[in-house]
Amino acid sequence: MKERMLKKEAEKTPGPMTDFLEFKRHLPKERILLELVIVAGGFVLLAPILKVQRVTDFMIFCIFVLSFDLLYGYMGRLSFGHMLFLGAGAYGGGLCIRYITKDPLLAILAGIVLAGLLAMLIGPIIVRTTGACFALINLAFNQVGFFLVLSVLRKITKGEDGLGVVPAGLGGLNLGSRPIMFGFVLFFLLLTFYVLRRVTTSPYGYLIRSIKEDETRVKFLGYNTFLYKWLTYVLAGCLAGLAGTLNALNYGYVNPNFMDTHRNVDVVFAVLIGGAGNLYGSIIGGVVYMVISNYLAIYIPRWEIVLGMALLILVFRFRQGIWGYVRKKGARRSIPAEIGVERG
């Protein structure tokens, strides 16, 4: 009884929610704008080289990687079940288009809401755990979701066959046109990047990075860490849901493969390749992984072997991924002289 009362009291613990919403503007607007131009410019330059549809695919994957990195790279929680939210977003959007409205924006909203609600619902169980337990509980929920859409809900999801997803135009723009879909997805990628850039450089961002380092010490600063872990989990779920709906719109269908647990490996590899805990790392990792999986497969039948070897090199030689390595090389430390004198 006392335990329950204490738990209730802990959940009532006030946190700095107003400050969480009041993101501190450490980054000047000009800098964020420049970063958005760089990200957009990179994909626009890649489009004629790698083909527009492929780069559109890469960008959707990058949104998914960014959402995963928030959970793993920033908060230190490795999930093996993140595909659940990608699938939820895809089905949310797909079912909305099939049964409610063909408006692509409403479909995206439906996808994000469904994935977010799912994360809200299972989050309180999942975020209480850490390490292997966190990874495996996510995997278990992902597997449950996969079988739900495959068989239990097949009357509405059409089981293994999946659903066709054909949205209406967007104010006279035909999303079936590849360049328009490219621009549509690019907009959402930039929006995701902007939101995450603001979030991760705000006090809330420090908080989740600190939870990764030492959760107990964060509690000593008066934070109800459970609440922030849950919020982060929900945000990551919503962003994965966005990637899922965009995927469904881009491919024009959704089937249980969108929720296949085996494909979690892709996002884990992408984050490790690019460098965890950095938005640029996520984008670089997403693109590099997609290039490897799209092009290497043409020349090498068992291309996964090469990927495995590349990962071994990463683990032993470049633990912080490509972006981490670049930053390390470029960093010029400027430690004030007093530090050397006062080492205790």
Place this chain on the structure above:
Amino acid sequence: MLNNNAILEMKDLDVAYGHAKALHDVSLSIKQGETSFVIGRNGAGKTTLLKTITGLLKPVKGSIIYEGRDISGLPPERISLEGIRYVAQEKKVFGNLTVRENIELAAYGLGEPMEQALDKVIGLYPKIKNFLKLKAGQLSGGQRQILLIGRALVGEPKLLLVDEPTEGLAAIVIEDVTAILSRMKGRVSAMIVEQNLTLVSRLADRIFIMKEGKVEREIADRSALSDIRELEQYL
């Protein structure tokens, strides 16, 4: 009923790690504005005592009365918001955040405006101004300790718990830490676990000597001690 002017009072406290009891029937009281020290050999239960007050460990028996309210079993974040701050022995800062971000995180959590919190920490140790943009992980042990004490003072704490603040520090840094602790004396109640008797002799209003999980002796009036070296037998 709280002792006259006591900010914290522990009564018949038992704490255990599984089946192994670490504290037996500990009863003690800390007065408002007082700097009390806890000394004793390794394994005497000093750190366990602090961890129990901060909510990291739950007592098996007994009560912890803080400002007239039983806080035993409350989670650490609640206890922190009540005004009790803990500076742990390991001198762990958030190494991936800058010094400024470390202070900012505390300011947001504890509801103090950032500039005010920053001024407070800089007032305590002006040299820290040079390090604000550095990753806290790059600081020396002494600077980390100072940052941790400064961060613990954010948000008007009422009781500060510090575990071995001078352990492993160079003599010159110990002087800095001592100066900071003496500047805080009287402004905030403190309970400090320490083995450095010079520091104890300079700052202690009250000394608790712990042995095998019990408070063996309490020295309420330090002037009663003819020589601080008398205490060496307990270390």
